[in-house]
Amino acid sequence: MIIATERARRPSDFVAQRVQPVGTECVFCEGHEDKTPREILAGRSEESRPNGPGWSYRVLPNKFPVLWIEGELEPAGEGLFDRMNGVGAHEVVIETPVHSASLATLPVDAVADVLLAFRERMLDLKKDPRLEYVLVFKNHGEAAGASLGHPHSQLIATPIIPVMVAEELAGAARYYELKERCVWCDILRQERRGGRRAIVEAGGFVALAPFAPRFPFETWILPAVHRAAFEESGADELRGLAGLLGDFLRRMNRVLGDPPFNFMLHTAPLRDSELESFHWHLEVIPKLTSVAGFEWGSGFFINPMPPEDAAEALRADQS
Numbered sequence: 236m237i238i239a240t241e242r243a244r245r246p247s248d249f250v251a252q253r254v255q256p257v258g259t260e261c262v263f264c265e266g267h268e269d270k271t272p273r274e275i276l277a278g279r280s281e282e283s284r285p286n287g288p289g290w291s292y293r294v295l296p297n298k299f300p301v302l303w304i305e306g307e308l309e310p311a312g313e314g315l316f317d318r319m320n321g322v323g324a325h326e327v328v329i330e331t332p333v334h335s336a337s338l339a340t341l342p343v344d345a346v347a348d349v350l351l352a353f354r355e356r357m358l359d360l361k362k363d364p365r366l367e368y369v370l371v372f373k374n375h376g377e378a379a380g381a382s383l384g385h386p387h388s389q390l391i392a393t394p395i396i397p398v399m400v401a402e403e404l405a406g407a408a409r410y411y412e413l414k415e416r417c418v419w420c421d422i423l424r425q426e427r428r429g430g431r432r433a434i435v436e437a438g439g440f441v442a443l444a445p446f447a448p449r450f451p452f453e454t455w456i457l458p459a460v461h462r463a464a465f466e467e468s469g470a471d472e473l474r475g476l477a478g479l480l481g482d483f484l485r486r487m488n489r490v491l492g493d494p495p496f497n498f499m500l501h502t503a504p505l506r507d508s509e510l511e512s513f514h515w516h517l518e519v520i521p522k523l524t525s526v527a528g529f530e531w532g533s534g535f536f537i538n539p540m541p542p543e544d545a546a547e548a549l550r551a552d553q554s
């Protein structure tokens with residue numbers, strides 16, 4: 236667990252936070268570069284200057300970071316408990332200067348540039364030996380946790396492997412030990428051979444509904460051939476992903492009416508990018524239901540939507 240006191244100080248800060256206003260008030264819109272921290276990376280035309288207008292995407296340090304890059308790692312004991320100071324990095328990727336655009340509406344080249352920015356930041360953060368993992372994720376829409384309406388995603392680099400990823404790594408390693416095959420490669424083989432949970436395949440990537448989705452319309456997007464680490468992807472591969480991701484998001488928006496959603500990139504740990512047992516994937520979860528007492532208390536998820544039906548609806552969409 237991470238306690239980040241910089242982000243919210245008073246109990247009232249937790250009450251019904253509102254998405255910030257659009258257009259002229261939005262700090263992520265073009266022309267408001269002076270209201271953001273200085274950029275780390277940006278897609279820019281020849282004549283534009285850093286931290287000014289004329290960009291296609293920008294990467295910034297988060298103004299309210301969960302973790303900071305400065306400082307030494309200092310694990311310490313406190314009675315029963317272990318604590319560690321929050322060394323890491325928290326960055327924001329502004330995906331487009333256009334407030335009303337989205338990864339579903341941007342041209343494929345613009346989406347590919349955003350994915351290349353993820354890769355470039357991961358490769359750069361990988362140089363810091365204190366960091367073990369970079370989680371890339373997106374909160375889209377207020378219900379999915381976005382505090383700004385402008386299209387953006389985030390990277391958080393951590394000195395430990397996040398628990399959900401650690402569990403996946405361990406499960407995948409057990410499967411590999413038993414069968415000497417990657418579990419995701421096996422799933423792909425099965426679903427592409429006429430499985431009922433495949434949604435769409437293009438450009439070297441497959442979108443499918445997992446066998447046991449926690450949420451309605453939960454979808455995994457993964458490379459059709461074995462790849463452990465996202466940051467090792469070639470530019471052509473990421474262009475293929477951009478095409479499929481845009482296609483999938485448009486299907487989701489049409490079928491579900493532009494739902495709020497989250498995506499999370501699960502990739503191999505920074506120091507373990509050659510894993511035979513782990514296959515990177517993007518988990519997309521539209522926010523259609525809420526997690527309640529039973530789920531919090533048990534870890535079981537109640538999903539009213541069979542994955543075969545969800546996949547069929549998304550697959551059938553042809554507009």
Ligand SMILES: [Zn+2]
Pocket residue numbers: 257258261262263264265333334384385
């Ligand atoms: Zn904006």
Ligand SMILES: [Zn+2]
Pocket residue numbers: 417418419420421460461462513514
């Ligand atoms: Zn694999």
Ligand SMILES: [Zn+2]
Pocket residue numbers: 403501516518
């Ligand atoms: Zn995963």
